[in-house]
Amino acid sequence: MATGKRQVIYENTEGLAWFLFDWQGRMRIAGRNEAAKGGQQVYRMETGRPEPWCLIPFDDAFGTNALLVDRAGRRLFARSSLGRDKSALVSIDMRTGDEIVLAEHPNADIGATISDARTFEILAASAVHLRQDWIALDEGVERTIDMIRGCAPECEFIHLSSSDDNRLWTIALHGPLRPADYFLVDREAGALRELFSSRPDLKPYRLAGMEPAIVKSRDGLDLVCYLTLPADEPANRPRVPLPTVLWVHGGPWSRDAYGYDCERQWLANRGYAVLSVNYRASVGFGKAFVNAGDREHAGKMHDDLTDAVEWAIQEGIAQRDKVAIMGGSYGGYASFVGATFTPNVFCCSVPIVGITDLMTLLENAPPYWADFMEQLYRRFGDPRTQEGREFLRSRSPLYKADQIRRPMLIGHGANDVRCTRGQSDAIVAAMQKLNLPVTYVVFPDEGHRFARPENNLAFHAIVEAFLARHLGGRAEPVGADFDGSSCRILAGGDILEAAPA
Helix, strand or coil, X not given: CCCCCCCCCCCCCCCCCEEEECCCCCEEEEEEEEHHHCEEEEEECCCCCXXXXXXXXXXXXXXXXXXXXXXXXXXXXXXXXXXXXXXXEEXXXXXXXXXXXXXXXXXXXXXXXXXCCCCCCEEEEEEECCCEEEEECCHHHHHHHHHHHHHCCCCEEEEEEECCCCCEEEEEEEECCEXXXXXXXXXXXXXXXXXXXXXXXXXXXXXXXXXXXXXXXXXXXXXXXXXXXXXXXXCCCCCCCEEEEEEECCCCCCCCCXXXXXXXXXXXXXXXXXXXXXXXXXXXXXXXXXXXXXXCCCCHHHHHHHHHHHHHXXXXXXXXXXXXXXXXXXXXXXXXXXXXCCCCCCCEEEEECCCCCHHHHHHCCCHHHHHHHHHHHHHHXXXXXXXXXXXXXXXXXHHHHHHCCCCEEEEEECCCCCCCHHHHHHHHHHHHHCCCCEEEEEECCCCCCCCCHHHHHHHHHHHHHHXXXXXXXXXXXXXXXXXXXXXXXXXXXXXXHHCCC
């Protein structure tokens, strides 16, 4: 009988970074990064204390992780890039360590999975190269997936839950033209019934589509890119070259994918082409692609971005003198890099919660990054050595502020503990000393993103005015866009003077 009292099951005095429990709530495995061993040590936890089981090398860190244990507690399902480039779905015997490959994709890592609600056996796995592919391990599930895709070929789907007998599923259908709509799937009847829409207010509007493309980097890598054009333009090429925004994803160990995105829809609505690039170090395309980004910040990672811009110009998509670079976090760093390392490529830049000094970033990392620091030192550069400090400085936009030639709009949250406000303060001070044009916006009540709707709206109003001035797209009247916002424009407030009233 439950007593209502809490009982300590395990106290993490070993500094373990993650734990995996089985369906009965028992700890089975755990792991942490160990620099001396050159990777992530995985431990068995059956006895209640860590017992070393296997080592995941640093090269495989982003492509290898435990998923779940089957109901019998005998098999572990995992994503693994050990001994291969692309992550496969594998089944591992918990007693012997024997491994069976269940699913793999030639061009992309295995990602999401669908499992049986009773046995926890995995029934299907997905991989995303240009678009989502499903690999079914069960004939009945394969028929269901084919039925769903036949009903909405322009969409991808996320499996959310299953009934205990696996006859009913709930899923979210989503695509560039369709923010997530939620459906009940009757697998026996082969039918979908809509439950609700996440954005019913958008249904009357014509949204902008998205086209995937593969762009070759200058050294031969395939860069999976996505192009979003205004809704009244042809699907994959505009009638005439357009002013363009290069939208750079954060991470950098993340990726862009096919689907609805409010930022791209907003920019396309204002008359811009929007280009998103999975530069090297982006995840989902195999470990060689991720590892090709090691120590290439402001190097080959940035070359990938400018190669994609040149492709867009040659393809008649972008106007050479009207390309902006914009993004948050690592995308903010890339925007700073664009303004300093390649000042003649972009007509303006919009770094959001970005990094200007890599050395400061690593020396002032938040405590919860502790288990990840060896990865960062390997992939960025090691501030614990003189050589590493010199390298990090050479790849830091702050020390190239005198190379800036074009206008910049910077946004930052004062409470950001990852990319601290000081990152932006420093480059703004350097730009002002050099009499370079900069607009600087700070939100005292925000952190690493602008979460409050009032702040988000205010910042978008400023960005819209800034882009309209330098790219020539549409801008709506500011009106009441600043109501309730904590927005403080610390420099360059005249940007709003040219905005519609």
